[in-house]
Amino acid sequence: MEVLKDAKLIVKDLYKNFDGKDILKHISFAVKEGEFLSVLGPSGCGKTTLLRILIGLEKQDDGEILLDAQDISHLKPSERGMGIIFQNYALFPNMSVLENVEYALKLRADLKQNSRKIALSTLEAIGMLDQIDKRPSQLSGGQQQRVAIARTLALNPKIILLDEPISALDVSMREVMKKELKDIQKKFNSTMIFITHEQEEAFYLSDRIMVMSEGNIEQIDTPRNIYEHPANDYIKDFVIAHLDSKLASLCVCTGKNVYEK
Numbered sequence: 001m002e003v004l005k006d007a008k009l010i011v012k013d014l015y016k017n018f019d020g021k022d023i024l025k026h027i028s029f030a031v032k033e034g035e036f037l038s039v040l041g042p043s044g045c046g047k048t049t050l051l052r053i054l055i056g057l058e059k060q061d062d063g064e065i066l067l068d069a070q071d072i073s074h075l076k077p078s079e080r081g082m083g084i085i086f087q088n089y090a091l092f093p094n095m096s097v098l099e100n101v102e103y104a105l106k107l108r109a110d111l112k113q114n115s116r117k118i119a120l121s122t123l124e125a126i127g128m129l130d131q132i133d134k135r136p137s138q139l140s141g142g143q144q145q146r147v148a149i150a151r152t153l154a155l156n157p158k159i160i161l162l163d164e165p166i167s168a169l170d171v172s173m174r175e176v177m178k179k180e181l182k183d184i185q186k187k188f189n190s191t192m193i194f195i196t197h198e199q200e201e202a203f204y205l206s207d208r209i210m211v212m213s214e215g216n217i218e219q220i221d222t223p224r225n226i227y228e229h230p231a232n233d234y235i236k237d238f239v240i241a242h243l244d245s246k247l248a249s250l251c252v253c254t255g256k257n258v259y260e261k
């Protein structure tokens, strides 16, 4: 397994079997503090299973998950200190923007006293302060996703998992959200794991990309290294061949990441 200094999350030898089929085949990787890692792969390669195991909604059959050097495998989802952002936002329709962000804060003994203050400052940081009294149905898809992001950030999770969070948006809104997501990640210095099947999204956003196929990791590296040194034919066919070459070189060359600072 690669050695990564300052690892926030270490996944060791993770294995999962469903109905006699190997879904995750002993995969190992690490994520650095403040890193944006994309997990890129086609439908069925095991991305969602990996995410569900990390967050604690599914139990692995073998392997370890260390967060801040502590084995969290036995912890419930609520005890893991992770945040998750889904594609469908999962906002409460009958609550205002402010109430949506404040709700989870009020459930946390350590945060409830300052819940209003934290919710407002997080909404301000993501540019939604002028929308706090609106209901989700009065917002665009992109704005709803920003509220969902604010709700997660407000809880100050150790790591944020994003499950295809911008796939449901229309094309122009996706472009906007891609930029915003990158800005938000930098502003909050969050550690993020982003699940996607979109090659360009992964190249645009990531410090590193972990390319998966059939429960294996094919390559894990910076966009630049993957583009310039694809590890095998799978990477060439599934990743490189699907990138617009101009966009790819733009992302690879201008998108400074934690490995190229």
Ligand SMILES: Nc1ncnc2c1ncn2[C@@H]1O[C@H](COP(=O)(O)OP(=O)(O)OP(=O)(O)O)[C@@H](O)[C@H]1O
Residues within 6 Å of the ligand: 018, 019, 023, 041, 042, 043, 044, 045, 046, 047, 048, 049, 050, 197
């Ligand atoms: N609870 C389950 N029971 C049985 N098989 C499952 C279960 N969850 C996932 N699988 C199987 O595991 C494999 C990987 O699924 P997974 O959802 O992790 O892939 P994915 O890469 O996220 O794909 P997608 O992008 O389509 O969600 C698939 O063959 C799927 O049918």
